[in-house]
Amino acid sequence: MKKILIANRGEIAVRIMKTCREMGIGTVAVASEVDMAAKHARMADEVVCIGPAPAIESYLRAEAIIEAAKSTGADGIHPGFGFLSENAEFAKAVRAAGLVFIGPQAEVIELMGSKQASKREMIRAGVPVVPGYNGDKQDPEHLSEQAESIGFPLLIKASAGGGGKGMRIVHAADRFLEELEAAKREATAAFGDDTVLLEKYLTRPRHIEFQVFGDEHGNLVHLFERECSIQRRHQKILEETPSTAMTPELRGRMAEAAVAAAGCVSYTNAGTVEFMLDEDGSFYFLEMNTRLQVEHPITEMLTGQDLVRWQIEVARGNPLPLRQEEISGRGHSMEVRIYAEDPANGFLPQTGTIVGYHEPQGLDVRVDSGVAQGDEISIYYDPMIAKLVVRGADRRTVCEKLRNALAEYGIHGVRTNIAFLLAILEEPHFLKGETRTDYLAEHFADYRADDGLIDQALALTALGASGRKANSREGGVAFNDPWSSLPAWRGTK
Structure with missing residues (x-):
């Protein structure tokens, strides 16, 4: 493959393009009418408008996406996650058009997309089910x-x-x-x-998932677990690896079950096997996501592997880059999702223009974002702005590093959940690793924004910007960020 169309938008499209660039692969973006100036459209080598703003009239139009790939000479289509990524008919149509679908087999997507059928398959494979x-x-x-x-x-x-x-x-x-x-x-x-x-219904389980990967040569591996227990309305907010609940023996049993789950359907490419882990150490198959996950960066940070590169190599027909015994983890990694929403007002999604934007910097600090200063958060799509990912030697170091990175993150023009995430990172039960799926309901049911945390974040961001501005002047480098380009302002609570 020399050119890939990314059938997605926002931070995932940008993330995939970064790997394509490193591999010398050309990229094609698809964009709705309101997204033609969005970050992913600006970053791609080519961009094709596929319809009006509503997703059903643009990003969910399989025929328009396939036609865009053919008209631009793309060899393959990467579906990202969301939209058509787990649509078996789309995978079939891509391959029927003579293009490479960078994902698993269509029949496996269909099978594992049915909770009924997949559960029956797991029972036959001897994987524990609820x-x-x-x-x-x-x-x-x-x-x-x-x-x-x-x-x-x-x-x-x-x-x-x-x-x-x-x-x-x-x-x-x-x-x-x-x-x-x-x-x-x-x-x-x-x-x-x-x-x-x-x-x-398991009353206080943990949500543990295993990253799995298969190729067309019969090789199948796992890349360890991710804990995704901190959720709101079944949507993940904070993920980490390794899980604080894991022992070597338990990890071995769950990894074996994850590989068995993928093996029983001859799985190829990236997938995630999700389990519920009960308080007594019992675990049960929940579902399998037949795509790259939103939280894949923590696995990349832990293992040092580029999972998008792995996807592309497998789609090219190559064997997996590593055998199971060659895959190792290093330290601890954690990810939070930055949303344009108001946690103190029922997590109401926010819209508007990002008038100021500064991403945190640092060793082993990674930001996967789909926006830049001046971009619009619209009503049409998921309000996730970015994923902030950090890695460190241990969990305590990671928590500290993540708090500092969040405090440095400057987003102005829309309300975000940054203060809420800071509150989680200060909460004693979280710091002890006591995270289960009822964690937010138990500890943040009546959450109200902590003005002190907001002020702290604003002060640290302003201080960091002031230092960067001074350094830029001394080095003769043009300094251009929201703190120097915006008119006078004051923070609001």
């Missing part, structure tokens, strides 16, 4: 009987879905039918399929 019901009989009376058999609390989950859509926790039998109707209604709206499965 006790529950995943049959085809979907009438309310039968599901109610199955629920009584499983016991409460239990989880209703849309078979075709993800991201928390079509998911309900039911604590008592008298609430089951009402929650079932709501889950099916939401599943139909989101996925066009109201099929659900029922699972025993």
